Amino acid sequence: EPEVTQTPSHQVTQMGQEVILRCVPISNHLYFYWYRQILGQKVEFLVSFYNNEISEKSEIFDDQFSVERPDGSNFTLKIRSTKLEDSAMYFCASTGRTRLAGHQETQYFGPGTRLLVL
Amino acid sequence: GENVEQHPSTLSVQEGDSAVIKCTYSDSASNYFPWYKQELGKRPQLIIDIRSNVGEKKDQRIAVTLNKTAKHFSLHITETQPEDSAVYFCAASMTVQEKLTFGTGTRLTIIP
Numbered sequence A: 001e002p003e004v005t006q007t008p009s010h011q012v013t014q015m016g017q018e019v020i021l022r023c024v025p026i027s028n029h030l031y032f033y034w035y036r037q038i039l040g041q042k043v044e045f046l047v048s049f050y051n052n053e054i055s056e057k058s059e060i061f062d063d064q065f066s067v068e069r070p071d072g073s074n075f076t077l078k079i080r081s082t083k084l085e086d087s088a089m090y091f092c093a094s095t096g097r098t099r100l101a102g103h104q105e106t107q108y109f110g111p112g113t114r115l116l117v118l
Numbered sequence B: 001g002e003n004v005e006q007h008p009s010t011l012s013v014q015e016g017d018s019a020v021i022k023c024t025y026s027d028s029a030s031n032y033f034p035w036y037k038q039e040l041g042k043r044p045q046l047i048i049d050i051r052s053n054v055g056e057k058k059d060q061r062i063a064v065t066l067n068k069t070a071k072h073f074s075l076h077i078t079e080t081q082p083e084d085s086a087v088y089f090c091a092a093s094m095t096v097q098e099k100l101t102f103g104t105g106t107r108l109t110i111i112p
Helices: none
Strands: A005-007 A010-013 A019-024 A031-037 A043-050 A053-057 A065-068 A075-079 A088-097 A105-109 A113-117 B004-007 B010-014 B019-025 B032-038 B045-051 B056-059 B062-067 B072-077 B086-092 B106-111
Touching: A005 A088, A010 A019, A019 A031, A019 A088, A019 A113, A043 A065, A043 A075, A075 A088, A105 B032, A105 B045, B004 B086, B010 B019, B019 B086, B019 B106, B032 B062, B045 B056, B045 B062, B072 B086
Parallel strands: A010 A113, B010 B106
Antiparallel strands: A005 A019, A019 A075, A031 A043, A031 A088, A043 A053, A065 A075, A088 A105, A088 A113, B004 B019, B019 B072, B032 B045, B032 B086, B056 B062, B062 B072, B086 B106
């Protein structure tokens, strides 16, 4: 079955450094998302992306965050100047029709990137 | 914005018994309600979802019920097995393409 993939699986960075998290959504999907999950907490929405532009963003997604679809297959999340509180698991997700869901659209998550800011 | 509450936060069930997890949501415009299972350190995996034009949906041992009037939906797992042990999250959105608002999760433990 096609899956959403993410790289790297783990990233350790110093406070103030820039990080780029990468995602490859499922190939025929059109809607892309970033979520984050602080350890032991619920999954929180960051941003959604459709037709090469942001369709919605949360309060968490401030000027330090940006997203890009640079080449038609990758979908990236950049954090310009990381803070300690950015430490979390970051999940990419995409939506589209897949055989798994019986031809209904559903939102699929990647394996996540665990970001640790020191 | 949407707010999703989930109960209980932890649930222990004897193997073979049933487990029920309940969620309420605040935005009557929400129409899509998925349930995700998350094992430790892994991605959330969709296990079942329901749309607002349906009151109940079943897939083998898993069922979801939706009461739009009361704005609540529930996950039912029957004949529980040890591999059902995980954290379960409910979520809500207006459509499947829009952002998901997640509940706080239920840690389900199946006691052999």
